[in-house]
Amino acid sequence: xxxxxxxxxxxxxxxxxxxxxxxxxxxxxxxxxxxxxxxxxxxxxxxxxxxxxxxxxxxxxxxxxxxxxxxxxxxxxxxxxxxxxxxxxxxxxxxxxxxxxxxxxxxxxxxxxxxxxxxxxxxxxxxxxxxxxxxxxxxxxxxxxxxxxxxxxxxxxxxxxxxxxxxxxxxxxxxxxxxxxxxxxxxxxxxxxxxxxxxxxxxxxxxxxxxxxxxxxxxxxxxxxxxxxxxxxxxxxxxxxxxxxxxxxxxxxxxxxxxxxxxxxxxxxxxxxxxxxxxxxxxxxxxxxxxxxxxxxxxxxxxxxxxxxxxxxxxxxxxxxxxxxxxxxxxxxxxxxxxxxxxxxxxxxxxxxxxxxxxxxxxxxxxxxxxxxxxxxxxxxxxxxxxxxxxxxxxxxxxx
Numbered sequence: 067x068x069x070x071x072x073x074x075x076x077x078x079x080x081x082x083x084x085x086x087x088x089x090x091x092x093x094x095x096x097x098x099x100x101x102x103x104x105x106x107x108x109x110x111x112x113x114x115x116x117x118x119x120x121x122x123x124x125x126x127x128x129x130x131x132x133x134x135x136x137x138x139x140x141x142x143x144x145x146x147x148x149x150x151x152x153x154x155x156x157x158x159x160x161x162x163x164x165x166x167x168x169x170x171x172x173x174x175x176x177x178x179x180x181x182x183x184x185x186x187x188x189x190x191x192x193x194x195x196x197x198x199x200x201x202x203x204x205x206x207x208x209x210x211x212x213x214x215x216x217x218x219x220x221x222x223x224x225x226x227x228x229x230x231x232x233x234x235x236x237x238x239x240x241x242x243x244x245x246x247x248x249x250x251x252x253x254x255x256x257x258x259x260x261x262x263x264x265x266x267x268x269x270x271x272x273x274x275x276x277x278x279x280x281x282x283x284x285x286x287x288x289x290x291x292x293x294x295x296x297x298x299x300x301x302x303x304x305x306x307x308x309x310x311x312x313x314x315x316x317x318x319x320x321x322x323x324x325x326x327x328x329x330x331x332x333x334x335x336x337x338x339x340x341x342x343x344x345x346x347x348x349x350x351x352x353x354x355x356x357x358x359x360x361x362x363x364x365x366x367x368x369x370x371x372x373x374x375x376x377x378x379x380x381x382x383x384x385x386x387x388x389x390x391x392x393x394x395x396x397x398x399x400x401x402x403x404x405x406x407x408x409x410x411x412x413x414x415x416x417x418x419x420x421x422x423x424x425x426x427x428x429x430x431x432x433x434x435x436x437x438x439x440x441x442x443x444x445x446x447x448x449x450x451x452x453x454x455x456x457x458x459x460x461x462x463x464x465x466x
Contacts, residue, residue: 386410
């Protein structure tokens with residue numbers, strides 16, 4: 067039982083005792099006629115002292131002076147009975163003490179002992195003023211009254227405890243609600259950041275790669291024109307025009323939907339088309355090795371793998387100076403594998419040139435798809451990119 071619920075119950079019970087004590091004073095001093103001053107004055111002073119102590123019951127509970135309070139109040143009640151003699155409603159004083167005992171004393175053994183003190187004090191007072199016969203006659207009624215007061219306070223304290231527990235729970239729920247709102251705001255901010263990163267990847271995979279390829283082809287055209295080979299230059303210009311149209315179409319699709327439509331059966335054909343274009347534009351031999359396993363993947367996984375292949379091919383064209391590129395695509399244990407290997411100049415994988423975001427974009431795509439990847443390369447020994455993605459999405463990524 068919480069201390070606050072006890073204090074509340076004790077305080078309210080103390081207010082009730084003030085009314086009871088006023089009734090006791092009127093009943094004992096006005097019946098059968100107004101008592102003489104030798105009785106009225108000490109009875110009134112003792113009752114006022116007990117009433118004042120009832121107002122201090124909360125402080126006694128806070129300072130753990132329950133037993134001291136109970137003993138002093140019991141002595142005052144005994145003195146009141148002795149002064150009034152065979153008075154009226156004096157048992158109510160002990161009923162009030164019994165109720166306060168429940169709130170002041172902890173544990174059922176302590177409360178039983180406290181109630182024993184109250185009952186013993188009443189028995190002593192009644193035996194001294196009314197005799198043993200009256201004591202035995204009144205005992206059952208007094209016990210019922212004390213039990214009623216004790217049960218009333220006990221039930222009230224239990225209800226108060228439940229009410230305060232509900233208030234604490236409500237407060238905790240309000241705090242949790244505020245935390246959830248803060249978390250939702252953080253998730254929204256994180257989603258915006260991820261969306262910006264994704265847009266950067268998509269624009270890099272369309273505009274940046276397309277423009278980089280176009281620049282290389284225009285440089286080749288310029289060189290051919292210097293040689294006077296107009297026919298071959300015209301052929302490259304036509305390829306550049308085709309590539310520019312496709313890049314523009316992909317850029318528009320990226321801006322409008324930020325997603326390239328990719329069905330299960332399109333993945334192999336799209337990678338084959340990109341590989342053929344690499345062979346034509348970079349003048350390298352290409353090989354596409356399919357299997358083992360059925361080359362299928364969920365649309366979002368296929369999209370990520372396609373974008374990774376685009377970036378890999380772009381890196382080969384711009385940096386590898388390769389003569390042969392081998393691409394393997396296979397499935398194993400529920401994962402789809404993509405390997406791109408070239409026989410180019412290679413590089414030191416521990417050094418990343420600033421301003422080049424291709425490998426960073428590959429890493430982000432692999433992470434979003436729940437896969438893994440590795441890059442193996444040494445200067446003069448070529449490069450191999452190996453990507454492993456699950457064939458089915460492990461989570462819904464509406465922003466892919």
